[in-house]
Amino acid sequence: MTSDGNSENESAGPLGFLHHDHGACVSDTLTAAEDRCAEDGLRFTPVRRKVLEILLQEHRALGAYTILDRLRESGFGSQPPVAYRALDFLVANGFAHKIERLNAFIACAHPSTSHTPAFMICRLCEAVAETQSSPARGALGEAARATGFRIERTVVEAEGICPSCAEKADP
Numbered sequence: 001m002t003s004d005g006n007s008e009n010e011s012a013g014p015l016g017f018l019h020h021d022h023g024a025c026v027s028d029t030l031t032a033a034e035d036r037c038a039e040d041g042l043r044f045t046p047v048r049r050k051v052l053e054i055l056l057q058e059h060r061a062l063g064a065y066t067i068l069d070r071l072r073e074s075g076f077g078s079q080p081p082v083a084y085r086a087l088d089f090l091v092a093n094g095f096a097h098k099i100e101r102l103n104a105f106i107a108c109a110h111p112s113t114s115h116t117p118a119f120m121i122c123r124l125c126e127a128v129a130e131t132q133s134s135p136a137r138g139a140l141g142e143a144a145r146a147t148g149f150r151i152e153r154t155v156v157e158a159e160g161i162c163p164s165c166a167e168k169a170d171p
Helices: 008-012 022-040 046-056 064-073 080-092 139-147 163-169
Strands: 096-099 104-107 116-122 128-133 156-160
Touching: 022 046, 046 064, 046 080, 046 096, 046 104, 064 080, 064 104, 080 096, 080 104, 096 116
Parallel strands: 116 156
Antiparallel strands: 096 104, 116 128
């Protein structure tokens, strides 16, 4: 068991669908981002911090204009470049990911580790869970090696039904 009551397997799994101490999840991730920015000499501006906090508030992907609305509500201005610059920084430095299927963004569930994320997207409620994948080790990796292709980036997004929606659908 981990300190928040989850088993070790749960804490390593796809966070978005698991029950966990969400307050600690948010504060620990913000602290880790601040620490990493300090170590790497990156500017973690108040706007960048607030955008990451907004993304952490829910385990679902948010569009740039939703983020912009929330920034405005918090007094950070209302020009689209404000949100896009912060999102570009967060994605480039591994603090957030873009969910291509939804044209939206989600906070990274594993910001302190280098990894290839895979996303499970609920088609009913649009909750998103992040897990780690190894496409270079599977059939895609084998095909790439066989042709001499070097994989630099993959985006793995699976659409389905999350446990909460499945539970509601089953009597």
